[in-house]
Structure formats: structure tokens, C-alpha cells
Amino acid sequence: MTRTQRLNPAWFLVAPLLALVAVMFAGPLVNILWLSFTDPEPGIANYAALIEKASLQKLLWTTLRVCLITTVLSVVLGYSIAYAMANVAESSRQRMMLFILISFWISVLVRTFSWIMLLGRNGLLNNGLIELGLISEPIAFVRNELGVLIGMVHYMIPYAVLPILAAMQGIDGRVLQASRNLGASPAQTFWRVYLPLTKPGVIAGALLVFILSLGFYVTPAILGGGKVLMVAEYISVQVLITLKWGTAAMLAVLMLGSVLGLLYVLSRFMKLSAALGGGRT
Amino acid sequence: MGADPASGGLMLRGLVKRYGAVEAVAGIDLEIRRGEFLTLLGPSGSGKTTLLMMIAGFQDATEGEILLDGQPITATPAEKRNFGMVFQGYALFPHMTVRDNIGYALSVRHRPKPEIAARVAEMLELVQLQGMDDRLPAQLSGGQQQRVALARALVFSPPVLLLDEPLGALDRKLRIEVQEQLKDLHRRVGTTFVYVTHDQEEALSMSDRVVIMRAGRIEQVGTPEDLYTRPRTEFAASFLGKSNFIDRDGRRFSIRPERIDLLPLGAGRSRGRVLSLSYFGPLLKYRIETPDHGVLEVDVDAWRGGVALAAGAEVGLDWTDEAAMPLEK
Numbered sequence: 001m002t003r004t005q006r007l008n009p010a011w012f013l014v015a016p017l018l019a020l021v022a023v024m025f026a027g028p029l030v031n032i033l034w035l036s037f038t039d040p041e042p043g044i045a046n047y048a049a050l051i052e053k054a055s056l057q058k059l060l061w062t063t064l065r066v067c068l069i070t071t072v073l074s075v076v077l078g079y080s081i082a083y084a085m086a087n088v089a090e091s092s093r094q095r096m097m098l099f100i101l102i103s104f105w106i107s108v109l110v111r112t113f114s115w116i117m118l119l120g121r122n123g124l125l126n127n128g129l130i131e132l133g134l135i136s137e138p139i140a141f142v143r144n145e146l147g148v149l150i151g152m153v154h155y156m157i158p159y160a161v162l163p164i165l166a167a168m169q170g171i172d173g174r175v176l177q178a179s180r181n182l183g184a185s186p187a188q189t190f191w192r193v194y195l196p197l198t199k200p201g202v203i204a205g206a207l208l209v210f211i212l213s214l215g216f217y218v219t220p221a222i223l224g225g226g227k228v229l230m231v232a233e234y235i236s237v238q239v240l241i242t243l244k245w246g247t248a249a250m251l252a253v254l255m256l257g258s259v260l261g262l263l264y265v266l267s268r269f270m271k272l273s274a275a276l277g278g279g280r281t
Numbered sequence: 282m283g284a285d286p287a288s289g290g291l292m293l294r295g296l297v298k299r300y301g302a303v304e305a306v307a308g309i310d311l312e313i314r315r316g317e318f319l320t321l322l323g324p325s326g327s328g329k330t331t332l333l334m335m336i337a338g339f340q341d342a343t344e345g346e347i348l349l350d351g352q353p354i355t356a357t358p359a360e361k362r363n364f365g366m367v368f369q370g371y372a373l374f375p376h377m378t379v380r381d382n383i384g385y386a387l388s389v390r391h392r393p394k395p396e397i398a399a400r401v402a403e404m405l406e407l408v409q410l411q412g413m414d415d416r417l418p419a420q421l422s423g424g425q426q427q428r429v430a431l432a433r434a435l436v437f438s439p440p441v442l443l444l445d446e447p448l449g450a451l452d453r454k455l456r457i458e459v460q461e462q463l464k465d466l467h468r469r470v471g472t473t474f475v476y477v478t479h480d481q482e483e484a485l486s487m488s489d490r491v492v493i494m495r496a497g498r499i500e501q502v503g504t505p506e507d508l509y510t511r512p513r514t515e516f517a518a519s520f521l522g523k524s525n526f527i528d529r530d531g532r533r534f535s536i537r538p539e540r541i542d543l544l545p546l547g548a549g550r551s552r553g554r555v556l557s558l559s560y561f562g563p564l565l566k567y568r569i570e571t572p573d574h575g576v577l578e579v580d581v582d583a584w585r586g587g588v589a590l591a592a593g594a595e596v597g598l599d600w601t602d603e604a605a606m607p608l609e610k
Contacts, residue, residue, distance in 0.1 A: 143475075174376070175370065175373075177372065178368055179385070180339075180359045181366045182385050182433065183389050184359075184389040186360075192385075192389070197376060
């Protein structure tokens with residue numbers, strides 16, 4: 001085999017694209033990693049702050065807590081929606097899928113402001129309840145952690161529904177019949193056969209929701225009213241206002257690392273291309 | 282290990298299943314005796330699987346009732362009927378080991394663990410799968426999966442075992458082997474077997490009785506020998522084995538190809554010309570054109586037939602009176 005044969009000429013066609021990716025994408029990433037160790041001065045001071053600064057720990061804890069609660073709620077609600085979709089007639093299923101996708105397609109900004117109009121102090125719900133005389137003071141649905149959770153769960157449910165629905169549709173109905181035939185009650189069939197068979201979909205949906213939640217910016221910033229500070233918003237403040245690029249870079253590296261780690265876990269349970277909307281194999 | 286010998290008799294009375302205007306099962310009256318191996322045989326769309334699903338409790342009867350040992354069970358849900366079932370494609374639980382698959386029926390009944398372990402071991406021995414306890418279904422061959430499905434369905438000693446085309450997924454050679462095993466298993470456990478198939482060979486070789494079904498109705502019921510030698514209708518005669526049909530005195534008769542003898546031209550009650558012949562090892566199959574009965578198929582033992590006749594040869598044909606079975610209109 002000669003040298004020229006080894007290099008597939010197709011590479012020359014992809015080379016400009018590869019160069020573009022390297023310069024525009026990989027380069028900045030390396031730069032971020034570099035910054036996190038060098039700004040404002042060389043060393044691991046930025047990372048040490050994670051242990052030393054209570055404010056950073058509180059930030060990470062808030063982010064983790066909000067993401068975990070969002071994930072649990074999204075998966076539980078998504079599971080029941082997917083279950084309903086998997087067990088109705090084809091025409092109803094398509095209609096339900098359309099509703100899921102419509103909310104999926106609407107800009108996150110529009111959805112966030114809609115929640116404020118619905119749930120704010122002078123929002124539809126509070127005004128309605130006051131008119132009806134059920135409450136005298138508006139309830140604080142938004143501009144707090146509850147608001148962030150409502151907005152995030154609403155945004156995340158489609159990401160939970162889709163992989164779970166795929167898992168449910170892959171179940172052979174005869175396996176469930178077999179369970180009934182062997183004397184299992186409907187509850188036993190669900191816990192011992194149905195749920196275990198949908199587990200890969202549940203895990204994929206949960207990881208997907210968690211990963212996406214980690215980087216959430218718009219919804220916590222608006223619905224949290226500045227009281228619920230999460231990592232993405234904090235990074236933005238460090239970059240744009242306080243100009244502490246080293247801290248921002250360190251947090252970015254931390255998030256990137258967590259996401260890559262979780263994606264690795266996800267890849268153990270299903271093909272990544274399927275979870276991320278790529279081609280079916 | 283056998284089932285309760287006093288249980289397992291089924292009675293189907295006027296069973297009807299309608300989907301809108303379509304009658305999948307159009308009035309079935311049938312007694313299934315305890316301990317017998319009964320086969321529901323029919324082409325696809327004959328209602329045999331729907332009937333089995335009604336017995337299992339997965340399909341509600343539109344009309345009619347089902348009795349087990351004289352007690353009506355028509356309204357009993359599937360999980361309370363206590364019938365074993367082997368599904369088409371087996372429907373093993375893919376996430377459970379062989380041991381957990383087989384023990385499932387006992388474990389959902391909250392039986393003590395040692396009892397379950399002992400029964401599972403017993404069943405593994407019955408279907409000769411010792412040592413496979415920890416395998417997952419995906420790690421087994423088709424024949425082994427089929428045996429796990431049998432063990433899983435028999436572990437709680439059901440009075441009735443329902444089998445829905447259990448050999449459909451196996452290759453031909455394995456099918457014949459498994460037929461023997463199934464028959465042997467039936468003899469040992471003594472449970473009533475209700476077996477659905479479209480394969481006439483399976484029906485003939487295994488069953489005590491065969492029910493031939495057509496368009497949701499029973500065409501004929503009988504032992505395999507009854508059905509083969511005394512088919513009552515043209516459908517029964519042609520679905521179970523091959524048959525020639527001849528008309529005489531305004532009636533239609535069925536004659537099996539092996540009941541026709543070839544004689545020198547001039548002898549016998551008919552004559553014809555050989556259209557073609559095929560060699561099947563033990564049999565020579567002739568197609569012979571006759572002036573009065575159209576084309577007849579004739580099977581001759583290859584070792585007895587002497588020199589094979591060439592296409593175009595003129596022969597005499599003969600059969601005995603018992604060989605021609607009168608058919609109902």
C-alpha cells in the first residue's frame with residue numbers, strides 16, 4: 001500500500017469545514033480552559049474558590065437543586081403523558097404529539113413571558129382568584145424558585161416525553177398479555193414488566209432534561225426575578241458586568257465537564273444519535 | 282407435577298365475536314374434554330386465534346359463554362382464569378432471566394421463595410434446560426425460548442394450556458423434533474392442551490382431536506384419522522391433505538390421491554392420460570387427465586410402482602367404493 005492510497009481524497013473536501021470547526025469552536029473552548037487557569041493570575045485559584053467561597057457553593061447547590069427537581073417533575077409528568085399517548089388511537093396520538101411539538105417550537109422567551117402574564121402579581125390567575133374572592137393577596141407564583149420550576153418543567157416535558165414514548169412504543173403487547181395471563185394484577189404488570197421495559201427511555205429522558213437544565217439561562221433569569229441565581233446567569237454576570245473572566249471560565253469548564261460526563265453515562269443506555277434527534281439506526 | 286386431573290374441561294356455547302359488522306367468530310359450540318390435545322386448525326382469518334384469545338380472556342365474547350368444569354368464566358378477567366399460554370413469538374420477558382421468567386407466575390402469587398426455586402428447577406428439568414437459569418431470553422436459541430415459554434406457562438399447574446402457533450418461528454427440522462417433545466410433554470403433565478395452527482401436518486401428528494375452522498365457524502371436528510379418511514366437506518377434504526373431487530349421481534365425492542390405483546389401459550373404472558409426474562422420494566405423484574373427472578392426482582409408492590410412466594402414456598384408473606367419500610353439499 002502506498003502513501004497516497006492511505007489518505008482518502010474525500011478528506012480534502014471536508015478539510016475547510018474541519019478547519020472552520022477547529023478555529024471557531026475548538027479554539028475558543030481551549031481558550032476558556034486556558035483562561036480558567038491563568039486569569040487573573042496563573043494557578044488554580046479559580047478552582048480553589050469553589051471550596052473557599054460560600055457564595056459559589058450556594059450557587060452550585062441552587063443550580064443542582066433546581067435541575068434535580070425539574071428533572072424529577074418532568075420525567076414523572078412526561079411519563080404519564082407518554083403513557084396516555086402510547087395507549088390512545090393513532091389519530092389522538094398524532095393530535096397530542098402536535099400539541100407537544102407546538103409548545104416545543106415556541107421560543108423560550110415567549111413562553112417565559114407568557115408565564116409571567118399568567119402567574120404574575122397582576123396576572124390572569126391571581127386577578128381571577130381575587131375577583132372570585134378566593135384570596136385577598138396575590139400569590140407569589142413567579143419571581144421565585146417556584147416560578148423557575150414551573151417555567152423549566154414546562155419547557156423540559158417534551159424532552160422527557162419523546163424518549164419515553166419511543167421506549168413504550170417498542171414494547172411488544174404480547175409481553176404484557178403474557179404477564180396478565182400468568183396471573184399478575186395490572187399493578188404488578190406495570191411495576192414488574194412495563195416500567196422495567198421503559199427504563200432505558202426514562203434514563204435517557206432524565207439525563208437529557210438534566211443536561212439541558214444545567215445550562216438554562218433565560219427562564220431562571222426572568223421567572224426567578226434575580227432571586228434564584230443559577231450557574232448560566234452567574235457566568236453571564238461575570239463576563240458582562242464584573243469582568244471576572246477567570247471565574248466565568250472555571251464555571252464553564254465545570255459545566256462542560258459535567259455535561260460530557262453525563263453524556264457518557266447516557267451513551268451507555270442508548271445511541272446518542274437517537275437521543276439527540278439524529279438519524280435512526 | 283401434573284395438573285389436577287378433575288379439572289380442565291371446557292365448554293364453549295354459542296360464542297360470537299363481532300368487530301363492527303365483521304364476524305370473526307360466528308357461533309362456536311364445542312366441548313373440550315379434560316386432558317385432551319385439541320387443535321384449532323384453519324387458514325388465516327378463520328377465527329382460530331380470536332377464539333383462543335376469547336378462551337384466554339384477552340377478547341370479550343360478543344355473545345355466548347365459556348364454562349370451565351361447568352362454571353361460567355365468560356366474565357372472568359384473563360389474570361384470574363389461571364390458564365397457561367404459549368404466545369406466538371413466545372413473549373418472554375426480555376429483562377428477566379430464564380429463572381425469573383419461569384418463576385413469574387408463582388412470584389406474582391406471593392409464593393414463598395424456596396417453593397418457587399424448587400418449582401423452577403423442576404420445570405427446567407421437565408423442558409431439559411438445566412443450567413440455563415441465569416441466561417436472558419436473547420441469549421437462547423429459538424427452540425430454547427420456546428421451551429422456556431412452555432415451562433413458564435406450566436409452572437403453576439394450569440388446568441388448560443393454550444398454545445398460539447408456538448412452532449411458527451422454528452425451522453422445519455426443529456419443528457418436527459419439537460412436535461415430538463410437545464406430545465411427550467402433554468402425556469406427562471396431563472393438562473388440557475388447546476393448540477392453534479394453520480399447519481395441517483402439526484395438527485395431524487399431535488392432536489387427539491382436530492377442529493377445522495373456516496370463516497369463524499367449525500367446519501368439522503374429529504380425530505385426525507376421522508378427518509382424513511372421512512372428510513364431510515370439500516373444504517375439510519382439501520385443507521387437510523390433498524384430495525380429488527369427482528361428481529357421480531348428482532353427488533360430489535372426495536378421493537385421496539393414494540387411494541387411486543393405476544392399471545393397464547382398459548382395466549379399471551376409468552381411463553386417462555399422464556400429464557406430468559414428479560418424484561418425491563417415497564412417492565411418485567402423477568397428474569392424469571381423464572375424460573369424465575377432469576385432472577386427477579394419483580400417488581403411487583415409488584418402490585412398488587415399477588417403471589415410471591412417461592408423460593403422454595394412457596392408463597386405466599381404479600378405486601374402491603370406500604375410497605370415494607360422499608361430501609355434504
